[in-house]
Amino acid sequence: MRGSRLHRLALRLLLVKIEKMLLLVAVALTVAVTPCLCQSNVTKLYLLGLFPESGPWAGAETALPAAQLAVDDINGNPDVLPGYEIVLIPRDTECNGGKATDIMYRELYNTSTTKTMIIGGGCSLATEPTAQASHFWNLIQISYAASSPKLSDRLLYPRFFRLYQPETTFNLAKLTLIKKFNWTKVATIYESLPLFSLTFAEFHHEAKKAGIEVIAQETFGDDPTTQMEHLKESGTRIIVGGFYSDAARKVFCAAYHLKMFGAKYVWILPGWLALNTWLVPDDTIDCSLDQLKEVAGYQFGVNALSLLPDTHQTLSGMTTSALLARFNASVGTDDPESLVGFAEIPFSYDTIWTAALALHEAEQQLEQLDPPKTLADFTYDDNTTVQILFDVISNMTFQGVSWERYSYVELPFVYSSVIKMSSPNINNVMLIGGMLAYVSIIFLGVDTNIASTDTFVSMCRVKTWFLPIGFSLAFGAMFSKTWRVHKIFTNKTAMKRVVKDKWLFGCVAVLILVDVVILIVWEIFDPLEAVERIGATKIDDGNDDIVYTPIRMMCESRNQTYWIGAFYVIDGLLLIFGAFLAWETRKVSMPALNDSKYIGVCVYNVLILSFVGAPVSFILEERNAHYALVATLIWLATTLTLCVVFVPKIRMRNEVQPAQSALVTQLTQCHPSGHSPATEEVQRLRQELNKMKGHLDNLGIKYPM
Numbered sequence: 012m013r014g015s016r017l018h019r020l021a022l023r024l025l026l027v028k029i030e031k032m033l034l035l036v037a038v039a040l041t042v043a044v045t046p047c048l049c050q051s052n053v054t055k056l057y058l059l060g061l062f063p064e065s066g067p068w069a070g071a072e073t074a075l076p077a078a079q080l081a082v083d084d085i086n087g088n089p090d091v092l093p094g095y096e097i098v099l100i101p102r103d104t105e106c107n108g109g110k111a112t113d114i115m116y117r118e119l120y121n122t123s124t125t126k127t128m129i130i131g132g133g134c135s136l137a138t139e140p141t142a143q144a145s146h147f148w149n150l151i152q153i154s155y156a157a158s159s160p161k162l163s164d165r166l167l168y169p170r171f172f173r174l175y176q177p178e179t180t181f182n183l184a185k186l187t188l189i190k191k192f193n194w195t196k197v198a199t200i201y202e203s204l205p206l207f208s209l210t211f212a213e214f215h216h217e218a219k220k221a222g223i224e225v226i227a228q229e230t231f232g233d234d235p236t237t238q239m240e241h242l243k244e245s246g247t248r249i250i251v252g253g254f255y256s257d258a259a260r261k262v263f264c265a266a267y268h269l270k271m272f273g274a275k276y277v278w279i280l281p282g283w284l285a286l287n288t289w290l291v292p293d294d295t296i297d298c299s300l301d302q303l304k305e306v307a308g309y310q311f312g313v314n315a316l317s318l319l320p321d322t323h324q325t326l327s328g329m330t331t332s333a334l335l336a337r338f339n340a341s342v343g344t345d346d347p348e349s350l351v352g353f354a355e356i357p358f359s360y361d362t363i364w365t366a367a368l369a370l371h372e373a374e375q376q377l378e379q380l381d382p383p384k385t386l387a388d389f390t391y392d393d394n395t396t397v398q399i400l401f402d403v404i405s406n407m408t409f410q411g412v413s414w415e416r417y418s419y420v421e422l423p424f425v426y427s428s429v430i431k432m433s434s435p436n437i438n439n440v441m442l443i444g445g446m447l448a449y450v451s452i453i454f455l456g457v458d459t460n461i462a463s464t465d466t467f468v469s470m471c472r473v474k475t476w477f478l479p480i481g482f483s484l485a486f487g488a489m490f491s492k493t494w495r496v497h498k499i500f501t502n503k504t505a506m507k508r509v510v511k512d513k514w515l516f517g518c519v520a521v522l523i524l525v526d527v528v529i530l531i532v533w534e535i536f537d538p539l540e541a542v543e544r545i546g547a548t549k550i551d552d553g554n555d556d557i558v559y560t561p562i563r564m565m566c567e568s569r570n571q572t573y574w575i576g577a578f579y580v581i582d583g584l585l586l587i588f589g590a591f592l593a594w595e596t597r598k599v600s601m602p603a604l605n606d607s608k609y610i611g612v613c614v615y616n617v618l619i620l621s622f623v624g625a626p627v628s629f630i631l632e633e634r635n636a637h638y639a640l641v642a643t644l645i646w647l648a649t650t651l652t653l654c655v656v657f658v659p660k661i662r663m664r665n666e667v668q669p670a671q672s673a674l675v676t677q678l679t680q681c682h683p684s685g686h687s688p689a690t691e692e693v694q695r696l697r698q699e700l701n702k703m704k705g706h707l708d709n710l711g712i713k714y715p716m
């Protein structure tokens with residue numbers, strides 16, 4: 012009995028197990044079959060992707076993963092193109108027009124998959140020929156990186172759009188940069204390709220209007236040696252260049268052999284080149300990598316600012332940093348800036364979104380036709396769908412991770428650090444010093460007529476503290492800045508080390524500490540107190556019996572002459588040191604940095620006012636005249652100092668404002684529609700531009716201050 016019960020129990024357990032297994036198999040089958048069923052209802056939309064994996068601008072290494080991330084996001088978003096699946100077919104153009112055209116023809120003649128749109132090409136060399144032909148297949152082509160001005164020609168490229176801006180839009184930024192450094196003569200050298208020749212034609216024109224002389228203009232095809240010799244003969248120091256990475260190595264190698272490198276030579280280059288991904292060994296030139304780096308050490312890059320602050324709510328929900336984090340994970344890097352096309356990552360991501368959103372909207376419009384159509388019906392003879400897509404993209408605005416574009420000066424190597432030396436934080440310290448000096452005038456004016464004797468003495472002590480500390484803050488900050496400039500420009504090594512703000516603050520802190528120690532010792536051993544001073548008696552004019560005895564309430568200490576003398580010595584030495592630094596840095600020609608002229612004026616002001624005004628104030632006995640003199644001296648010295656230092660900066664900031672406005676105006680022309688966006692959009696761009704300036708300010712990058 013017991014045995015058969017156990018047997019039945021075992022049988023039941025076995026059945027339960029089998030039941031569970033069957034259930035699991037059923038669930039597994041359901042899971043496996045469900046997507047198949049869904050997939051069967053999904054129509055694939057093929058996008059041909061033209062990505063340069065090699066050649067003079069091999070931006071595929073960033074553009075392709077970024078595009079693929081967008082494809083994944085779109086396909087995972089049930090609200091975008093429901094019932095469709097985007098399939099990106101990436102092909103390597105080698106950044107070569109012939110190769111790109113061949114690839115495109117092969118793909119379009121491949122009838123097994125009809126392409127709905129073309130994405131790319133990345134570089135203008137591949138984009139120009141393909142965009143000139145793709146419209147014959149009724150295909151829209153959208154580039155994420157091509158910047159040739161030629162691509163703006165609607166007649167040549169009737170179905171072409173791009174998210175990246177034409178290279179000409181950076182000319183204004185380059186000229187603003189040149190003007191801000193007071194450079195009046197520049198030379199240009201560029202490859203004879205439409206991307207560069209059209210850009211430089213406009214640059215030369217704009218330079219002339221801006222009063223900048225272009226003393227040499229050189230173009231080259233394959234070998235830039237002769238042209239570089241011409242540049243050397245012209246005596247140029249500032250060279251604006253336009254070339255791809257292979258040509259860049261040749262140009263910089265020629266520059267090396269001509270000894271055109273070092274701090275005397277400054278290069279201004281397209282920003283996408285200046286990231287220095289082109290600095291790789293090259294067997295076709297007779298220069299080592301180190302030699303190329305030596306020449307490339309002094310360059311500015313001017314680029315589109317593609318990475319928006321994270322505060323922006325994008326349509327995909329993706330912020331810049333989230334995109335970059337995903338990008339880094341997908342390509343397995345923690346240094347994306349070392350990859351070609353780093354700055355174009357958001358443009359690539361947004362290009363795919365542009366395509367998807369346009370297709371989504373076109374699908375809605377196709378359904379309204381009579382008879383209705385769908386994207387699945389698209390063929391290369393379908394000029395209705397392409398016209399709808401064209402109109403949709405022409406009128407499209409959405410918030411992408413790149414979408415607004417700004418021009419900014421990217422300052423690699425030495426100069427990125429140098430610009431930071433304008434030191435807004437240190438300027439603030441100077442302002443605080445000035446404020447303390449102003450406040451001390453108010454305290455100086457308090458006397459026993461309006462306050463009790465105790466209050467009078469307290470105010471007097473506060474004034475005694477505020478004045479030397481204010482002086483040390485203002486002049487200590489001013490001279491510490493000059494000391495930093497002095498350190499940089501007297502350092503003979505190639506890579507100049509920047510004295511960080513914290514060291515400057517440290518110098519100011521030491522000065523304050525010295526002041527505080529003296530003031531405390533003064534306070535302990537010889538405190539200021541109210542002292543009645545009896546003046547000379549005066550007989551009343553109308554009545555001989557009335558005699559006036561003026562009593563002045565003074566705030567003094569017994570040995571105050573020595574304490575004041577100590578401050579005179581310390582601050583006098585500080586002024587002499589400042590004058591020395593100003594003299595030493597008088598030849599620094601960077602307006603953002605060189606305050607030596609102004610510092611000289613400030614030192615002169617203070618010396619004159621102190622050494623003339625102080626003895627006079629000792630002699631003056633009359634309280635009102637004494638106050639008027641001392642207050643005027645402090646006010647004058649402070650105001651002159653602040654004006655001399657800050658007014659030129661405010662003027663420089665105002666001068667750059669029209670340039671920024673012009674830049675925004677130009678940027679509006681980069682709208683993919685080819686039309687200017689609405690006024691609100693311009694306003695928004697302007698606000699964003701100012702916001703970005705604020706970000707630069709926060710980073711301590713004060714340009715052009």
Ligand SMILES: NCCCC(=O)O
Binds near residue numbers: 133134135156157283
């Ligand atoms: N934005 C980098 C690619 C430059 C060009 O070939 O248009």
